[in-house]
Amino acid sequence: MTAIQVRGLRKSYHGVAAVDGVDLDIRQGEVFALLGPNGAGKTTTVEILEGHRRRDDGQVSVLGADPGSAGRAWRARIGIVLQTANDAAELTVRESVRHFAGYYPAPADADEVIEQVGLTAKAGTRVKALSGGQRRRLDVALGVVGRPELVFLDEPTTGFDPEARRQFWDLIRGLAAGGTTILLTTHYLDEAEALADRVAVIAGGRIVAEGTPSTLGGRSTAKATVSWIGPEGRQTMLTDTPTALIAELSQGRELPELTVTRPSLEDTYLELIGEKR
Structure with a gap:
């Protein structure tokens, strides 16, 4: 069951390719994060999927229809x-x-949506008096009052403090739990890791990697970095078998400040987009 299917999507501006052969499959009910640096083709791709921009070539199906x-x-x-x-x-x-509910044929109850996004206490407050986090919650309320099957979220937590971001994440998880498909664009890698079922990285107008946050770009099979304090100070080794290495190194003795790490999502992302710079 596919909510979005894209094959060979292309879009150029004045002869310069902004989107250069993008393929995507987004399943119904999943949270999918599209990551990429500014100018990578992310915004153009999403605008085409929303029906707000015409493509030059390729096949696009969103909820079974051509958004164009x-x-x-x-x-x-x-x-x-x-x-x-x-x-x-x-x-x-x-x-x-x-x-906004008046724009849709079968909208949700306005007060129920306001409660869903955590704004019941502010229902009578003018929009201009809302905080940044409250304003974003209202934006989501306006986006979901029509009972959408698919929601596009563009940088939803830009400018949020840490507490507000995590509250907003709970809101997004609630929408996803209700079966709503969500396409998320964000520059926050921890946000993608916390929310997305799958992620894709776009750079130079092309998808350079796709997978779950834990497996993107080979993260799950990348060499582990084992680090500890030895007689000569901090020691570091890369290995495919960290458990065996630690057993060999310890030999019944302690390894002070021992850590075992694999590449973070941010490490992987920066390596992926660096290949296309």
Whole structure:
């Protein structure tokens, strides 16, 4: 059951390829993170999937339809949470959600959505008086009030403090648990690792790696770094068999400050995009 299928997607601007043959498969009900540096083709790809930008070539199916020609019924099945949004700042939270609900044929109850995103206490507050984190929660409320099957989240926690980010993560997990497919773009690697079932890295207009956060780019099979304090100071060794190495090194003695690490998602990501710079 595929929510998004892309084959050979291409888009150029003034003869320069922004998206150069992208293939993607996103399953229904999964959280999929699309990662990449600025200028890699991430935004263009997502805008094509949303139906907001025309492609030059390739096949694209989103919820079984071509977003380039799909109509209003299809648009009612998707939700979009932009990185920045302009709205009527004088409206209250409840007024905003009810207003957006009117765009959809079978919207959710506005007060239930407000409760779902944790804004019940702010339902009567004007939008201009909300904090940054509360504003993003409202953005999600506006994006899901139409009961979408698929939600696009563009850099949802930019500018959040750590506590607000983790509260927002709980909100996203709740949407995913309800069966909503989520396509997430983010520059925060810990966010992708915490939320995504699968991730893809785009660089130079192409997908350079795809997999689960734990296996992306061969993370799960990469050599481990074993480090400890020896007679001559900090010692470090790379190995495919860290348990055997530790047993050999210890020989019944302690290895002070022993650590065993494999490449982090950030390490892997930076190596992947570095290959395309």
